Amino acid sequence: MGQTYNVVKPEAGVTIFGELYQILRDHFDAAITNMVGAAAPGSPAEGWTWYDSVNDKMQAYDGASWRDIDYNTSVYTDVLNSRGTAASLDARLDVSINEDGTLSGSSPAGAWWTAGTSPWAYVGQAVQFKENGDKRSVYTIGRAIKLNGVTGAPQYSSVTAVAYAAATTTVTLKDGIVSSSMTTPEFGQPIENFHRKIPWTRGFYSNSATSRDYAPTGFALLADGSGGVTAVGILSAATAGANHKKYGIM
Numbered sequence: 565m566g567q568t569y570n571v572v573k574p575e576a577g578v579t580i581f582g583e584l585y586q587i588l589r590d591h592f593d594a595a596i597t598n599m600v601g602a603a604a605p606g607s608p609a610e611g612w613t614w615y616d617s618v619n620d621k622m623q624a625y626d627g628a629s630w631r632d633i634d635y636n637t638s639v640y641t642d643v644l645n646s647r648g649t650a651a652s653l654d655a656r657l658d659v660s661i662n663e664d665g666t667l668s669g670s671s672p673a674g675a676w677w678t679a680g681t682s683p684w685a686y687v688g689q690a691v692q693f694k695e696n697g698d699k700r701s702v703y704t705i706g707r708a709i710k711l712n713g714v715t716g717a718p719q720y721s722s723v724t725a726v727a728y729a730a731a732t733t734t735v736t737l738k739d740g741i742v743s744s745s746m747t748t749p750e751f752g753q754p755i756e757n758f759h760r761k762i763p764w765t766r767g768f769y770s771n772s773a774t775s776r777d778y779a780p781t782g783f784a785l786l787a788d789g790s791g792g793v794t795a796v797g798i799l800s801a802a803t804a805g806a807n808h809k810k811y812g813i814m
Contacts, residue, residue: 598622604630664708664720666752677710677750684749690740691724693749699733700726708752709735714743 599605600615608614610627623630643653650656662676680702684695695703703709703726711719725736735749 663718664710666708676752678752679748679750686742686744686746687734690742691737692734693742693746694732694734695749696732698728698731699735700728702751703733703735704754707754709737710750710752711741711746712750713745713747714741715745 598613598615600617602618604614608625612625614623616623622633624633647653647656682696684693687694703723705723707723709721719741721737721739721741724738727734
C-alpha cells in the first residue's frame with residue numbers, strides 16, 4: 565500500500581540517518597503509486613493524487629474533496645458495457661443499424677435492400693445508370709440506392725430523377741458513385757409521398773394551392789366527391805404570379 569507518506573517527516577535536527585532511509589523509501593513509494601489504496605489517504609493537501617484500487621479510478625484532491633480525473637477509464641468502461649457480449653461496439657451496432665445509417669429493425673440488414681432483376685448498364689456518367697424496361701414505379705424520387713462493385717463499395721445514394729424512353733429507364737442519383745465496375749444495383753424501401761391537405765368548403769374557393777405545395781412535375785388536386793363535389797376548376801389567375809391559381813369547388 566502506497567499511503568505511508570508522512571507530512572511531518574523527516575524532521576530537521578530530530579530524524580536520524582537510520583530512520584531517514586525508510587522515510588524516503590515510504591515517500592517514494594507513495595509518489596510513484598499515487599497513494600494507491602482502498603480508501604483515500606488522510607489529511608490530504610491540494611493537488612494530491614490517489615488511485616482508488618476498489619473502483620479503479622484516479623482521484624485528485626482539489627482542496628475540498630476528491631475528484632474523479634480518470635475520464636478515460638470511465639469512457640473505456642462505458643464502451644465495454646455498451647458492446648455487451650459482442651466482440652466490439654461496431655459489431656453490437658450492426659445488430660440494429662445498417663451501414664448506411666438506416667435502422668435494421670427486426671429484419672437483417674440485407675432484407676432492407678432488393679436487387680434489380682433486369683439488365684442494367686453504365687451510361688458514362690457518375691450519377692446515372694439505366695435498366696431495361698419501365699422501372700419508374702421502382703426507382704421513385706428519393707428512394708435509397710445501394711451500389712456494389714464501385715470504389716469504396718458499398719456506396720449509397722438516392723434517386724433524384726427518373727426517365728423512360730425506348731424501353732429503357734434512366735436513373736439519376738444524388739451522388740456521383742456510379743462507375744463501369746458497378747454490379748447489380750439495389751433499391752431500398754419505397755418512399756411515401758405525403759401531400760398537404762387544404763381546407764375546402766363546397767361553394768367556396770381556396771387560393772392556398774400553389775406549386776410550392778407539391779413538386780412542380782407532380783402537381784395535383786384531389787377532390788372527395790362524396791359531399792356532392794362535381795369538379796375542381798381554375799377560377800382565375802392570382803396576382804402573386806403565374807404559379808398561383810385560385811381553385812373553386814363546384
